[in-house]
Amino acid sequence: MPGCLVWGEQRTKECSNWRDDGHEECTEWRDDGHSECQSWDKNCCDWWPCSWGCKLITWFCTASVWISSWVCIAAVWVSSWVCTAWAVVTTAICLMWDVVVTIINAVVVTIESILGWVWSAIAAIIAVILSIPILGAFIRWIISLATAIVWTIASIADTIAGLLGIRPEKLLRVCPVILADERSRPVDTIDHAVDQLQAAAHLLKREANIRLVPSAPLQYVTGFSGTPIVTKDWITVLDREPGDSDTLDPPCDANAFGADLGVAGSKFNLLMTVHCFYGGWRRLLGYGAPVSVFFVRSVKPSKDGCGTWIVDFVTVAAQPMPTSQDLRRVACHEIGHTGNLWHLGATDNADNLMATPRPMVTDVMNYRLYDWQVLLLRASKHVSYF
Numbered sequence: 001m002p003g004c005l006v007w008g009e010q011r012t013k014e015c016s017n018w019r020d021d022g023h024e025e026c027t028e029w030r031d032d033g034h035s036e037c038q039s040w041d042k043n044c045c046d047w048w049p050c051s052w053g054c055k056l057i058t059w060f061c062t063a064s065v066w067i068s069s070w071v072c073i074a075a076v077w078v079s080s081w082v083c084t085a086w087a088v089v090t091t092a093i094c095l096m097w098d099v100v101v102t103i104i105n106a107v108v109v110t111i112e113s114i115l116g117w118v119w120s121a122i123a124a125i126i127a128v129i130l131s132i133p134i135l136g137a138f139i140r141w142i143i144s145l146a147t148a149i150v151w152t153i154a155s156i157a158d159t160i161a162g163l164l165g166i167r168p169e170k171l172l173r174v175c176p177v178i179l180a181d182e183r184s185r186p187v188d189t190i191d192h193a194v195d196q197l198q199a200a201a202h203l204l205k206r207e208a209n210i211r212l213v214p215s216a217p218l219q220y221v222t223g224f225s226g227t228p229i230v231t232k233d234w235i236t237v238l239d240r241e242p243g244d245s246d247t248l249d250p251p252c253d254a255n256a257f258g259a260d261l262g263v264a265g266s267k268f269n270l271l272m273t274v275h276c277f278y279g280g281w282r283r284l285l286g287y288g289a290p291v292s293v294f295f296v297r298s299v300k301p302s303k304d305g306c307g308t309w310i311v312d313f314v315t316v317a318a319q320p321m322p323t324s325q326d327l328r329r330v331a332c333h334e335i336g337h338t339g340n341l342w343h344l345g346a347t348d349n350a351d352n353l354m355a356t357p358r359p360m361v362t363d364v365m366n367y368r369l370y371d372w373q374v375l376l377l378r379a380s381k382h383v384s385y386f
């Protein structure tokens with residue numbers, strides 16, 4: 001079912017729940033008022049004209065309770081009707097936008113599948129130059145910052161639509177790569193990589209109506225299909241290319257920035273240029289820039305993974321710490337970092353995807369995103385319609 005419809009259905013349900021709750025509150029309020037009037041009446045004096053005056057007040061009390069309870073019910077009905085009508089209208093706009101995007105996307109994907117190779121070849125030459133440690137890294141960061149600002153500003157209209165409840169499907173391209181150790185043995189299994197990405201595909205689609213797609217040619221997609229199924233052919237396994245500790249055990253703390261400035265940053269940049277060649281031109285311009293997901297041996301100091309806003313890749317540790325928890329959130333959490341999201345304290349946000357330290361969640365599908373996180377993520381340069 002298209003994301004627009006699922007969301008519209010949810011909100012229509014919320015409207016009717018709200019109506020039912022409101023209706024119940026009005027009735028309760030009426031009953032309370034009614035019994036108050038009755039108890040007043042019970043304590044009435046029995047001598048005239050006191051009894052007459054007292055009865056008059058009882059009558060007035062009962063009448064006003066009835067009238068105001070009807071006003072209450074009418075207000076609840078009207079507002080729930082407006083709520084439902086709004087949900088229907090925004091869902092219709094959302095679906096129409098999905099239709100338009102599907103058509104334009106078919107054209108864009110076709111053109112990109114033919115010409116994207118040439119554009120990416122040009123981008124690759126620039127990327128190699130930018131792989132020079134320190135100076136190249138500084139220029140990479142400036143380009144990354146500039147494109148992030150430009151594309152976030154460009155998506156303001158979309159963010160406003162999102163605030164109003166119109167959130168058509170957007171795309172997030174990924175390029176997953178399993179690195180190999182010093183003796184050319186892959187450091188992780190394809191199954192683990194697929195599991196991680198499938199969890200990300202589920203969560204991003206359900207929470208933010210974002211479709212995870214491999215950064216590859218001929219990826220025709222539409223908002224009218226369900227959650228994408230991640231398959232083994234999404235994943236590149238480097239089994240003939242020995243790695244070294246710079247990329248196999250990268251740091252994720254204050255040292256991460258130092259590492260990106262230095263040789264490790266150059267190496268990751270070259271890995272992306274070679275193994276995520278197809279999305280190269282997008283990486284340079286920032287529009288719909290693919291996120292490269294590197295499955296590495298470990299992330300120092302004993303982390304599950306790492307994602308930094310300023311770079312186009314994330315790392316996921318091959319050997320997650322032994323625990324009874326569902327650890328499939330790592331890739332999605334790190335992708336969240338590249339998509340404008342930061343950590344939230346774990347105490348009050350126990351089921352949030354960005355909560356840290358990682359909460360005790362036994363099923364990855366229980367992770368949620370707040371509304372404001374969804375809007376920030378959808379505004380990211382990595383998330384686009386085309």
Ligand SMILES: [Zn+2]
Binds near residue numbers: 333334
């Ligand atoms: Zn994190």
